[in-house]
Amino acid sequence: MERTHYKQDINITPELSSRIEELCSHYPADKRKSALLPVLHEVQDAHDNWLSIELQDKVAEIIGIKPVEVYEVVSFYTMYNQRPIGKFMFEFCQTSPCCLNGVENLMDYTCSKLGVKVGEPTADGMFEVRGVECLGACGYAPMMQLGDFYLEHLNEEKIDQLIVDCRDNKITLHDK
Amino acid sequence: MSQKILLDKINVPGIKTYEVYRREGGYASVEKALKMTPDEVVEEVKTSGLRGRGGAGFPAGMKWSFIDKKSGKPRHLVCNADESEPGTFKDRFLMEYIPHLLIEGMITSSYALGANLSYIYIRGEYMWVYKILERAIAEAKNAGWLGKNIQGSGYDLDLYVHCGAGAYICGEETALIESLEGKRGNPRIKPPFPAVSGLWANPTVVNNVETIAAVPWIVNNSGAEYAKIGIGRSTGTKLISASGHIKNPGVYEIELGLSVYEFMNSDEYLGGMSSDRPLKAFVPGGSSVPVLPANLIYKTANGEDRLMTYESLSDGGFATGSMLGSGGFIVYNDTSCIVRNTWNFSRFYHHESCGQCSPCREGTGWLEKVLHRIETGTGREEDIDLLWDIQSKIEGNTICPLGDAAAWPVAAAIRHFREEFEYHVRFPEKIKNRDHFVTEPFEQVKHLVSKELI
Numbered sequence: 193m194e195r196t197h198y199k200q201d202i203n204i205t206p207e208l209s210s211r212i213e214e215l216c217s218h219y220p221a222d223k224r225k226s227a228l229l230p231v232l233h234e235v236q237d238a239h240d241n242w243l244s245i246e247l248q249d250k251v252a253e254i255i256g257i258k259p260v261e262v263y264e265v266v267s268f269y270t271m272y273n274q275r276p277i278g279k280f281m282f283e284f285c286q287t288s289p290c291c292l293n294g295v296e297n298l299m300d301y302t303c304s305k306l307g308v309k310v311g312e313p314t315a316d317g318m319f320e321v322r323g324v325e326c327l328g329a330c331g332y333a334p335m336m337q338l339g340d341f342y343l344e345h346l347n348e349e350k351i352d353q354l355i356v357d358c359r360d361n362k363i364t365l366h367d368k
Numbered sequence: 369m370s371q372k373i374l375l376d377k378i379n380v381p382g383i384k385t386y387e388v389y390r391r392e393g394g395y396a397s398v399e400k401a402l403k404m405t406p407d408e409v410v411e412e413v414k415t416s417g418l419r420g421r422g423g424a425g426f427p428a429g430m431k432w433s434f435i436d437k438k439s440g441k442p443r444h445l446v447c448n449a450d451e452s453e454p455g456t457f458k459d460r461f462l463m464e465y466i467p468h469l470l471i472e473g474m475i476t477s478s479y480a481l482g483a484n485l486s487y488i489y490i491r492g493e494y495m496w497v498y499k500i501l502e503r504a505i506a507e508a509k510n511a512g513w514l515g516k517n518i519q520g521s522g523y524d525l526d527l528y529v530h531c532g533a534g535a536y537i538c539g540e541e542t543a544l545i546e547s548l549e550g551k552r553g554n555p556r557i558k559p560p561f562p563a564v565s566g567l568w569a570n571p572t573v574v575n576n577v578e579t580i581a582a583v584p585w586i587v588n589n590s591g592a593e594y595a596k597i598g599i600g601r602s603t604g605t606k607l608i609s610a611s612g613h614i615k616n617p618g619v620y621e622i623e624l625g626l627s628v629y630e631f632m633n634s635d636e637y638l639g640g641m642s643s644d645r646p647l648k649a650f651v652p653g654g655s656s657v658p659v660l661p662a663n664l665i666y667k668t669a670n671g672e673d674r675l676m677t678y679e680s681l682s683d684g685g686f687a688t689g690s691m692l693g694s695g696g697f698i699v700y701n702d703t704s705c706i707v708r709n710t711w712n713f714s715r716f717y718h719h720e721s722c723g724q725c726s727p728c729r730e731g732t733g734w735l736e737k738v739l740h741r742i743e744t745g746t747g748r749e750e751d752i753d754l755l756w757d758i759q760s761k762i763e764g765n766t767i768c769p770l771g772d773a774a775a776w777p778v779a780a781a782i783r784h785f786r787e788e789f790e791y792h793v794r795f796p797e798k799i800k801n802r803d804h805f806v807t808e809p810f811e812q813v814k815h816l817v818s819k820e821l822i
Contacts, residue, residue, distance in 0.1 A: 218528040220485075223568060228550035229533050233492065261550070268552040268722075269533035271492045287454040288655065288712045289611040289698055296804040325536070325716050326454040326655075327493055330611035330696070331618045340495035367496045 198276055200244040204254070208238050212254060225257050228265055232272055237366055241281070242273040270324070278313040278320025280358045280365075283337040286323040289330035295346075298334055299323060302351050319358070339365030370623040371597060373585040373605050374578070378465055384500070386507035389468040395513055397584035401476045402521040404587075409480035413583060415591030417603035422448055422539070422576030423654065423694040424769075425678050429591075434563035435481055436571040444572045445483045447474060447580050448544055449490040452536040454655035454716060455696025458607035459577035461619040463490070463497050467504035471527065473580035475513055476587055478525050481573055485526050488577075489544050492533040501529045536720035540768045541574035542566075543722065554724045555768035578607050599625035602677035606692070612650075612699035615639035628652075628674040628681075629666045631697075638699070645701035648810055649784070652681050653693020655713045656773030658780030659706070660690050686780065705799075705807035706788050710781040711739035717774035728771040731762040735778055742789060745796030752789045756782055785810070787817045 204212075212231050219226040228251075235251055236243050243251075248266055252259040266272045284290070284299045299321060303309060306319050313320040329335045332344035341364075343354065357363050382388035389395075401409050414429030435443060447470065451459040463470055470488070478486045490498050505527055508514050516524050530548055532538045538547045542556035545567050566572025582604060586594045595603045602624040608631070611617045616639040622631060631637045632647075641647055651659050668674050669688035674681065682689045700709070718732035738755050741747045759775035766772070782789060791813045792799055799807065807813065 218526075218530070220568070223549070225550035226530075226548060229492070229547065230531050233495075233531060233533065257550075264552055265533075265550065269492070269535050271534035286712075287716055288709050289455060291709075291712055291805050292612050292698075292700070292704060294805075324534075325719050326452055328451050328457040328460055328491070330455050330457050330698070331609060332457075333611060333617075337493060340499075342496075367499045 198242075198244060200239060200242070200247055200276075202244075202247050202250055203239070204235075204250065205238070208234065209254075216255070224255050225261065228255060228257070228262065229269070231255060232262075232266065236272060240276065240279075242276050244274075276313075276317070278318060280319050280338060280363065282319065282321045283324045283327075284321065285325075285327040285329065285333070285335055285337075287326035287330075290333040290335060293333040295334035298346055298348070298351065301348055305351065305355065319355070338363065340367045341365075370621075370626065371605065372621050373594075373597075374462065374469065374581055374607060375466075375619075375621045383466055384468075384504075386468060386504065386511055389466070390511070394468050395472050395475075395508075397472060397476045397587040398479070398513060399519065401479050401587050402519060402523060406480045406482055409476065409587060412586055412591040413480070416582075416586045416594035417591075417598075417601060418579065418582055418586065418594065419602070419678065420576055421578035421582070421606065421695070423453070423656070423691075425692065428575060428579050431563065431575070432477075432481060432573055434561065435573055436564045437482065439564075439571060441570045442485060443481055443483045444567045444570055445474065445478045445481050445486040445580075446544065446548065446567060446572055446574045447486070447488040447577055448539060448541065448574050449488050449494070449577045450532055450536075450539040450544060451494075451577070451694075452491055452539055452720075453694050453696055454713065455611060455651060455698040456609050456654045456694040457611075458609040458619050458695060460494055460497055461609070462577055462581055462607065463494075464500060467500050468508065469581045469584065470501070470577055471504055471508050471513075473583040474527055475508075475518070475525060477573075477575070477580055477583050478527070479523055483573075484524050486528075487548060487567075488527070488529045489538070489548055490529055490531055491538070492531045495531065498529055498531050505529065535722075536716075537722045537768070537770060540770065543768065544574060545572065552722070554722050555770075557767055597623055599675065599677055600679060602679060602692075606676070606695055608676070608695040608697050610638055610697040610699070613642050613645065613701040613704070614699045615642050622676055624675075624677050626676045627666075628676060631676055632665075632699070638697075641699070641701055643701065645703060646809075647699065648702040648704055649700045649706065651690070651696070651698040651777075652676075653691045654696030655698075655716065656769075656776060657691040657693040658686050658689075658776050659709075659784065660780070661784040664688055664784075686776070687783070690780070702809040702811075703806045705743075705805050706781050706785040707739065707743045707792050708805055708807075710778055711736065711743045713777045714739050714774065717770065721770060721774070725766040725771065727762045727765040728774065731758050731771070732774045734758045735762075735774065739778070742792045743799070745792065745800045747789075747793045747796075749790075749793055751793065752782060752786065755789075787814045790817045
């Protein structure tokens with residue numbers, strides 16, 4: 193596994209450690225590996241929404257499995273980020289029902305408003321636009337995910353306001 | 369007004385909380401079931417004729433009866449809440465607005481199966497719903513419906529929510545189990561089926577959210593009463609999630625047997641087409657099921673009324689029918705580009721293929737690539753037959769049904785809308801520089817292609 197040049201401070205706080213142990217307790221004592229996906233979500237949330245190789249190694253150590261068992265999971269599932277990403281990741285659903293309601297035009301609009309291409313963070317690292325597959329909100333299209341939440345029936349005015357709210361730090365990303 | 373059994377309490381203020389849910393009669397099925405034997409509960413579900421609401425439609429009671437009780441190993445119930453099929457968003461609605469219904473169903477069903485450790489596997493994207501369920505489980509536990517010696521019955525059950533992390537394939541039951549074990553979501557070869565060797569090689573039943581949520585009503589009112597709702601082997605009610613070019617998109621609970629015409633056009637349901645444009649096509653059961661053209665939507669090939677049932681929607685096989693599937697009802701008006709839509713679905717399946725089987729891993733990529741070039745005006749005449757050939761080599765040749773799910777939409781689109789593919793190939797200048805999903809009305813497309821042939 194190639195080490196990236198991105199640096200990440202690893203900080204497993206007592207609160208995080210306690211949450212990890214709680215998640216592991218949901219499975220039989222000899223099946224701690226089962227907690228891997230939920231644990232990775234918690235660890236990622238606590239580390240600027242991405243997982244460096246070093247952090248993945250740390251998770252392997254905590255759970256008591258081989259590092260490769262973490263790598264193969266992180267690289268398989270789309271919700272784990274292997275590089276630093278924009279603080280506010282606008283994940284637009286780009287599957288058919290959202291497309292029928294104009295999500296492609298809305299993504300173009302958002303990119304041009306932010307001055308970026310899909311998949312590239314803004315220079316200040318604050319925003320990133322990504323196209324993702326079906327988010328299961330087809331009746332409320334077009335929509336996107338931001339952190340833990342869904343934003344539905346989007347239009348250009350809502351996007352404009354959202355960008356302002358993000359810049360003003362009025363947006364909560366995680367439901368704690 | 370049709371009967372509601374899942375969403376009948378959805379408008380009660382505060383129904384999300386334990387207190388209100390209990391006051392409205394919640395958890396009565398657990399009380400009743402605990403006084404019955406587990407086999408009696410299974411028998412009620414068998415009698416109800418309830419079929420798995422995740423898409424496959426396999427009878428739930430029969431699936432339960434397959435669970436291996438002789439091995440002496442712990443048994444598990446796993447709820448499949450990994451809803452990720454394009455067009456489908458009903459389970460999220462149920463879990464978000466009435467979470468205790470699912471928890472009640474999990475307890476009653478776990479008791480019937482003799483499971484003492486059960487899980488709800490929810491897709492990672494539904495993170496706020498995950499938190500809602502966690503809170504509801506804590507409430508249920510505090511009230512004595514979970515944990516040791518439930519309501520003094522001697523029955524113990526631990527129930528947890530487990531979140532995925534963005535992989536459609538984990539909706540396939542064996543991939544879901546792999547994922548629950550902390551691995552990549554690669555489907556397993558069957559047999560052995562999960563009822564014999566599932567989670568941690570223990571006997572396991574995997575049921576969809578909607579299926580499990582129907583169990584409390586069945587136990588409270590009897591399987592025979594449930595079987596009276598619906599038509600024939602399509603018993604009970606079904607949640608339909610509707611989207612696309614319709615006036616009232618959203619989640620609806622219908623009695624199986626409702627006509628497609630009434631569902632599409634009555635104000636109680638979809639209210640007809642939005643923007644008053646004519647209907648071109650619909651997908652009745654999520655992206656994986658075949659698309660049907662307008663002339664086969666309200667009537668079957670035999671001229672009978674098309675009904676919202678497993679049988680009627682599949683009438684005539686894929687030549688003239690489709691599937692009820694997961695109930696993801698997507699409607700397209702006459703300006704919707706079927707080629708672009710098919711490409712969109714193929715991109716989805718290519719992205720979501722786990723890569724384990726070559727026909728699926730390679731084939732879905734081919735489909736996406738060939739469809740992309742047809743859609744963007746660089747297709748060749750022979751590409752349409754090539755697409756047909758590729759999809760036919762994927763179908764039936766993979767470990768899990770994702771390969772079939774990728775192949776069917778392509779086959780149906782070519783079968784019913786071949787002229788539109790030909791139009792893309794022969795008139796590339798007409799499709800370049802147009803709005804993404806918009807094409808000329810289908811009748812005009814057909815006219816242009818037939819004129820070209822002359």
